[in-house]
Amino acid sequence: MKNSFEHTLPNEEGYFGEYGGSFIPPQLETIMEEINQSYQNCRQDPNFQDELARLYKHFVGRPSPIFHAQNLSEKYGIDIYLKREDLNHTGAHKINHCLGEALLAKKMGKKKIIAETGAGQHGVALATAAALVGLECDIYMGEVDIAKEHPNVVRMHILGATVVPVSHGRKTLKEAVDAAFEAYLQDPVTQLYAIGSVVGPHPFPMMVRDFQSIIGNEAKVQFEEMTGKQPDNLVACVGGGSNAMGLFTAFLNDENVAIHGVEPAGRGLDVEGEHAATLTLGEPGVMHGFKSYMLKDKEGEPQEVYSVASGLDYPSVGPQHSYLKDLGRVQYGTVDDKEAIDAFFELSRLEGIIPAIESSHAVAYVFKLAKQGLKGSVLINLSGRGDKDIDFVVNNYGQDYGITSTL
Numbered sequence: 001m002k003n004s005f006e007h008t009l010p011n012e013e014g015y016f017g018e019y020g021g022s023f024i025p026p027q028l029e030t031i032m033e034e035i036n037q038s039y040q041n042c043r044q045d046p047n048f049q050d051e052l053a054r055l056y057k058h059f060v061g062r063p064s065p066i067f068h069a070q071n072l073s074e075k076y077g078i079d080i081y082l083k084r085e086d087l088n089h090t091g092a093h094k095i096n097h098c099l100g101e102a103l104l105a106k107k108m109g110k111k112k113i114i115a116e117t118g119a120g121q122h123g124v125a126l127a128t129a130a131a132l133v134g135l136e137c138d139i140y141m142g143e144v145d146i147a148k149e150h151p152n153v154v155r156m157h158i159l160g161a162t163v164v165p166v167s168h169g170r171k172t173l174k175e176a177v178d179a180a181f182e183a184y185l186q187d188p189v190t191q192l193y194a195i196g197s198v199v200g201p202h203p204f205p206m207m208v209r210d211f212q213s214i215i216g217n218e219a220k221v222q223f224e225e226m227t228g229k230q231p232d233n234l235v236a237c238v239g240g241g242s243n244a245m246g247l248f249t250a251f252l253n254d255e256n257v258a259i260h261g262v263e264p265a266g267r268g269l270d271v272e273g274e275h276a277a278t279l280t281l282g283e284p285g286v287m288h289g290f291k292s293y294m295l296k297d298k299e300g301e302p303q304e305v306y307s308v309a310s311g312l313d314y315p316s317v318g319p320q321h322s323y324l325k326d327l328g329r330v331q332y333g334t335v336d337d338k339e340a341i342d343a344f345f346e347l348s349r350l351e352g353i354i355p356a357i358e359s360s361h362a363v364a365y366v367f368k369l370a371k372q373g374l375k376g377s378v379l380i381n382l383s384g385r386g387d388k389d390i391d392f393v394v395n396n397y398g399q400d401y402g403i404t405s406t407l
């Protein structure tokens, strides 16, 4: 399926209502405008869209199916459907925007595409796209994460990317963002910084959303074919918010479709630093080049955040989500670590699908809504598969779920 790139928001300055925009150092302003112009051209260029559609189909394996989870539906008394982004090449939705960004970089004549990564998912997806399109790729990663996420580091090496270790501060995602940004400032001409979600300065929130909106465009047609109707509810987890915007965008004007975003409550909402529930507990502010809800500490700096799902622990959120929250079009709720892990096992054992811990948050939220009396059908965006999480889950939670030996 060819994607639709027709959207009314953001405005020309990149604002969704009062959120978004571009708060960047003066020396980046020209280059960011160039990226914006190039993207606007690509967006209207049938060749660009055809090339992306070809890759989605033959490289990623799109369209991803919708699966009616009948065992779960029976148990919870609502009709549960899964949009299977977990079946994509590289195991999650991230490949959708990485291919788009890599094609854009190529069109702009860039030599290299760079990014930071936390758990390594964005790094692997970008390294994959770079290999395919023929670009150099530098991935900045904290030394702590490099040690923790060894298989993804190996994948990036095999794919020909350079993994740049970041050794200052807490040596995790935040420092990796700083280091990648620093490297980008040194040379914004031959490199493109490929942002990994619907965040950052304009045009990235718009661009990443457009690339991801293939999810909802497919789902709308598929769901209608399967059931003759539109889903009553959509549910997706929200880290930066790209898989959620990907599913939601096609349905935003459908008044009868209720939409839910799910943030991580981590170890609990009452302790600062133990969750990443940005829209639930944050307030508007500016960080990483854009205005949105964010979690601030007493000094007004970004809070430490935590979730059992490393793809969800970000102290801000895509600006369009902030706008949709204020508008009341999307309801945002939370799921904690334990609820997510419960859902991880429940989906695995009732349907034979091992989900990413990130996606497990969306699944857990549906169980919660069902217990509160939600009726009708629910389409969950199953953003990724759980292969990356199995050792962590079994080592930390296995005993609680009857796994006493993994030898």
Ligand SMILES: *Cc1c(COP(=O)(O)O)cnc(C)c1O
Pocket (backbone or CB within 6 Å): 092, 093, 094, 121, 196, 197, 198, 237, 238, 239, 240, 241, 242, 243, 244, 311, 312, 356, 358, 359, 383, 384, 385
């Ligand atoms: C990275 C990731 C997320 C979180 O990112 P969003 O931009 O919020 O979608 C969610 N699920 C999976 C599987 C991921 O890899």
